[in-house]
Amino acid sequence: MFRIGFGFDSHSFEEGKPLVLGGVLIDFPKGLKAHSDGDVLLHALTDALLSAVGEEDIGQLFPDKDPQWKSAPSSLFLKSALERVSKKGYEIINLDCTLIGDEPKIAPIKGKIIQNLSLLLGIDRTRISIKGKTREGFCQAEGIACFCVVLLQEKKA
Template sequence: MDGWRVGIGYDIHRLVEHRRLVLGGVEVPFDKGLLGHSDADVVLHALGDALLGAAGLPDIGDIFPDTDPTYKDADSRRLLGEIMAKVRAKGLVINNVDVIVHAETPKLTGIKRTIAESIASLTGVAVERVSVKAKTNEGVGPLGHAQAIACTAIVSLVAAVGGHPSGGVASDNA
């Protein structure tokens, strides 16, 4: 499998009381959390869709349908692990990850590095190949009114070094 592949993913969930807030596999201290069938981790869901798209696989909703009770309150770290196994089985590895979290609140300045480290650990890619940014919506729409949090993720994949799907990361020479 030659060449580069690029995928983009997006997810959004409403903020509600009595749920914990998980972003990128990291529990974020906040008085609200995201509503969803699983743990509603918009970062890992967007990343998962980006990975699946780049690998030419079905989207996250097809693989983990919200109509299946198996995935009720599922830990998105586990779901991402299953996605990574599918990507590796196609002989692909991550070259880089770029994530934008769209949230009016909470402010994520102090936790972006922790989220990047979590993503790096979960995907087997060097943290230097993971970028996490946070943007507000400047008070516009449901994101700007702190009614929801969204995430956009883009990934590039390359063939595993030596063609072995067990390879975890692209060569630094890529």
């Protein structure tokens, strides 16, 4: 038995805030505006995992009005989603994320991000795909968006 989940997230840039993508601190002059650390990749991935097992989404589980999530590392949200996936009897087969934005360039940093996701998720890095796309003038907003799809399978008893 398989289940698929899809997640999307986007944040605009904020000057002087650290940029965190996939739990990795990126050397870049701007961060992402958000109540939490603004990790657009982990937010999309968390939502993909939650929706794959029919849980409520990240905004319902971790409301941005709640002071306990202020500047929270988004790995907390991911960890909670993983626990819910495991509790429902599923494990990750693979995941595929596309980051959209003109900067920073994803190719030079994706190895580090995949390595960190592999640690956070406890899966081999060959099961994780990250790619970057530029906006090509499609959207005027200055920031980063992320689409993420994840495939789960029932854990063997």
